[in-house]
Amino acid sequence: MGSWTRMVVLLPFFTSTFCTPLINELEPGKDWPTRGSVKQPYNQTDDVQDPIEASTTTSELVNETPSSGKDELEDITIIARAAEGNAKVDYSGAQLWKVSTEKNGVRVILGRLKRRNLIATWAGNQTYVDVLIKPNAVANVTRVFSRENISYDIIIDDLQKRINEENPPLDENEIELQNRRGHRMTWKQYHRLQDIHEFLDYLATTYPKIVSVNTIGKSYEGRDLKVLRISNGNPSNKAIFIDGGIHAREWISPATVTFFINQIAENFAEESEDFKGIDWYFLPVVNPDGYEYTHLVDRLWRKNRKPAYAGRACFGTDLNRNFGYRWGGKGASSNPCSEIYRGSRAFSEPESRALSEFIKTSAANFSAYLTYHSYGQYLLYPWGYDNAVPPDHKDLDVVGKNIAEAIQKTGGSKYSVGSSSGLLYPASGGSDDWVKAQGVKYTFTVELSDTGRYGFILPTTNIEPVARESLAGLRILASYVSKL
Structure with missing residues (x-):
């Protein structure tokens, strides 16, 4: 990469109109397709890369x-x-x-x-x-x-x-506490990938009866995609999948997800039976290459680090435009230099492909999916590909508003609730749309704090307050999943 770092627009808001008529994949009242049965609108096995358009997308x-x-x-x-x-x-x-x-x-x-x-x-x-x-x-x-x-x-x-x-360095007391704990995670600092992965391994070693860790794939640069599972082993359990760090610069996301992991693993015996009756799956950093790059080179890097076309200086795909449901539509660019570049084809990136394959092939009965981002304080449900809602959007709206209420009661933060495209803007190729199309009932994108005072550069003093109120919202979701 040369001496200049290209900065390209993040939000696809430059349109002449915001709204299109509601478009439902199924008529209200019709059953959802079984998981994995939704046909993708693009040929995911075609290796021919899209030509670079001279202009930006619509x-x-x-x-x-x-x-x-x-x-x-x-x-x-x-x-x-x-x-x-x-x-x-x-x-x-x-x-x-x-x-x-x-x-x-x-x-x-x-x-x-x-x-x-x-x-x-x-x-x-x-x-x-x-x-x-x-x-x-x-x-x-x-x-x-x-x-x-x-x-x-x-x-x-x-x-x-x-x-x-x-992200100031820890004081001596915190460093001493790290040594006594046996891992470096503190939630008073944003940690590098190695600290996060060693923390997951530590929990698996410390709580082997309930915690296990598996690598579900590798990033483009060869880093592990580590998923941690917390489960009491009951084969009839429902399952919830939670991820963070799809966008590299959103540091509060992996910090919040690892906070969840720590709280649930260390206090599992004290949890309610309903809560313990859920298999919890966590992938704290979906985009490890980009995450490391934000620590080492460019704090505001968003995409992964896979090179684009040969001979082009631009790197990276927006992983949250690369999933295969309605891939390549509104709010995604075919220009590799764009921050919302969709990739050469659906699931062209090893990170999005590994996540999707795990969800499709896992024996877990996934009933909910949460993907944590920042910022803005939104609870968003599908669809994102257009100003559209799924048949069960009223259910999602009720659950989302109850989650938002729990967050506000715990920490005071006010979250807006609505469909991704309706509340914000269309963005096709998102992980939430794809997971919803697999038949997973409760699917949400959570845009964490704040509302703009710090934006992506959220001070470390905010980590624990944001994570604690988010955990209160997660407990509300778990109560709905337990009733399915």
């Missing part, structure tokens, strides 16, 4: 309209600079703005700024977008926003300073 297009006055933007490229080799990307001077998009034309202007590579986006919905202003573009973008009377708040005034403060 979901990324902007209908250009003239702005008022002269366009004062310089035709320049301003991006975060990294030194040669594996030196860390430097975001000094980059800022995060929360931009109101309720005024007509704002998204068009954001689209123009994005195409000039002056901004990138982090998160948002139909009323606002969190926009990363690249280091030397602040004056240009400020001038345009002032001219167009666009409302915004500066949330982070120096992103690199926030990154430097995000």
Whole structure:
């Protein structure tokens, strides 16, 4: 990779419309297909790679309209600079703005700024977008926003300073506690992959009657995809699958999932019979290559690390656009340089393929699937591929709202509940859509804290509060699964 790190838009919100009519895969009242029986709309075995399109996908297009006055933007490229080799990307001077998009034309202007590579986006919905202003573009973008009377708040005034403060070293007391515990996990720090995997192995050794660990596959760079199971061994148990870390930069996700693991494993004997009657499966880091890359090189890297086409400088596929249900549709790009690149075909990536094969072939009776992301505080259920809902969407909505209520009662965080496409934006090829299409009843994507003050750079002091309130929500889900 050269001395420049490309930063591409994350959210596919630059569309002329947000809503399409509701489209249900089955008519209300009809039974779900049996697991594995849903035919995929694309040939997953075709090894021919898609050509690189000259333009972005439909979901990324902007209908250009003239702005008022002269366009004062310089035709320049301003991006975060990294030194040669594996030196860390430097975001000094980059800022995060929360931009109101309720005024007509704002998204068009954001689209123009994005195409000039002056901004990138982090998160948002139909009323606002969190926009990363690249280091030397602040004056240009400020001038345009002032001219167009666009409302915004500066949330982070120096992103690199926030990154430097995000994950401080442990104090001596915490290090001593690590030594006594026998593993390095603390939930007062964001840990590297080795610490997470050694923690899983430690639990399997310490609680062999209920905990086991298996590697279900390898990442592109050869790292293990480790799944931990907690079970009392009853063959009639329902099962819940939980994953985290599909997107590399969302560090709060693996931290929350490992917190769940620790709490359930260490307190299993005290749990209710209903709770113990569930087989718990956890894959804390779906994207280990990308996760390590965020620690070593680029804190804001999103995708995995598999190279794209030969001769292209762009790396990585968005694993949450690579699953085989409605792959390649709205909200996914065919451009390998895009942060929402869908991959050359459905399940082209070893990480998404390993996860899907495990769920399809496991003897476990999966009744629920949770995938943890950040940020925004949303509880999202299918469908994501279009503004659509499954036949049992009312059930999912009720469960989601009860989970959100438990979270708020425990920690005070307010989560919005709705379908992925309806509450946010269409995004095809997601893991949640694919799992739902396999017949798994309760399927949710959870966008963890916060709502934008820190965004992806959530301080370590937030780990335990976020994880504890999320565990309270998980207990609500378990109560519904136990009744199936």
